[in-house]
Amino acid sequence: MNIPDSARKPYQNELSRWWWLKQRYYRLYMLREATVLPLLFFIGCLLYGLYCLTQGAAHWQSFQLFMQQGWVIALNLLAFAASLFHAKTFFALFPRVMPLAPAALMISGQWLATLLVATGVLLLFGGWL
């Protein structure tokens, strides 16, 4: 019998580089991955600040002026939002990767840690500690 294997012509659709725009779930994933971009900006600020510290008090003063510019504060506001969104996603993933305790407990525990650190930092830099 002649098997007509030539009739097969599978159609393979290439994934476009914009695949992640097509689905809300994918857009949120890309947003999660993109949280590192404002993070890099803030790390850049910290590196610049560290450099200024090594250069003496006058440079440290100029670092403070740099940080006071509107666009720098705006980008750092973005970095703050990004860090919270990253935290939300990261905390939710952790109990699934390492199920050490009930997920709700692990997630609230991690938020508590973030809250404690933030409170500590604000108390320290606010001069109340």
Add this chain to the structure above:
Amino acid sequence: MNSPKRSDEPIWWALFSAGGVCFAVFLPGLILAVGILWPLGLLNSSVLQYAQLLSLLQSGYGLTGLAFTGAVICLPLFHAAHRIHHGLHDLKCGYSSATKLLCYGTAGILSVLALYLTLHLILAD
């Protein structure tokens, strides 16, 4: 079936995960304080003045400064490098040993720079 070559991803994934924890736990408070409230003049304390900050980083035989740099600069840098490396793959924008070297290499160089500056501060009189 032939066994595939063992990936070195565990190293980068471990650094990514550690950096991710730091980004989620330490960075929100730090960005709020240093990136937003301090520049707006809402943190009126002497702690962020030059001499006080220097002595803070030098405290605990300099371990405070090193821990600070490690937790809020170096590890988050590797976290970011990992996400950018995989993001390039997601966007089909080149994903090779060259981009890998570029991503983790940059994170490594900036980390060494940060640690050098920190040591410089700690050892300064």
Add this chain to the structure above:
Amino acid sequence: MIDYQLLIQRYDPEHDNEPRLQRFTVPGDHTTSVLDALLYVQQKLEVTLGLRWSCRMAICGSCGVMVNGIPKLGCKTFLRDYHSDITIEPLAHFAVEKDLIVDMTQFLAHLSAIKPYLINDYSGTTVHKQTPAQLAKYQQFSNCINCGLCYSACPQFGLNPEFLGPAAITLAQRYNLDSRDNGKAARMPQLNGKNGAWGCTFVGFCSDVCPKQLDPAAAVNQAKVESAKDFIISMFKP
């Protein structure tokens, strides 16, 4: 009965160079599933429509299709949940053979690559005992029906068909966690490769679409932890 508008992707390998959408009007009520609608089309409107199906009760895993861009089992998805045109396409990331039928050869190859069966030296005739606690360790990951929805949800598989993918890695975890199994050493090399667990970036959509709630994304990322442990152990081995 309400009339529903279905846009079904057609592809005839003998005549078409690429797929096209064809509109059908299908009557349905609150019990009409997407599979019911497709069978109505095939039996009443367009006899040449090609689709795979079998059990109609979400256990055979044959009738996976994209419904408005999201991987679904046709039999477990109902027309009542949609209020405008319903677009039905074959599962994404697989090659289309005809209409809604895809070629799952690669998926099956990935499944078999991780040796999805108990590996042990046991040759006795008595039953193999397992405590409820031992069962609980892998039970969640053992409910896979091999429908392939997770592969259509996974952009990493779409970008790199060599990636073992969610179902295969979940199955590897399922056997690695089974107290009756000693085959972990034989499975780890597959998981340790760049196309093993490390091909995943935890998009997580696979777990969202899984009709059996296996949480394959969790399994894949637990496999990363296992692979990382294996990596450390390998450093201390000559």
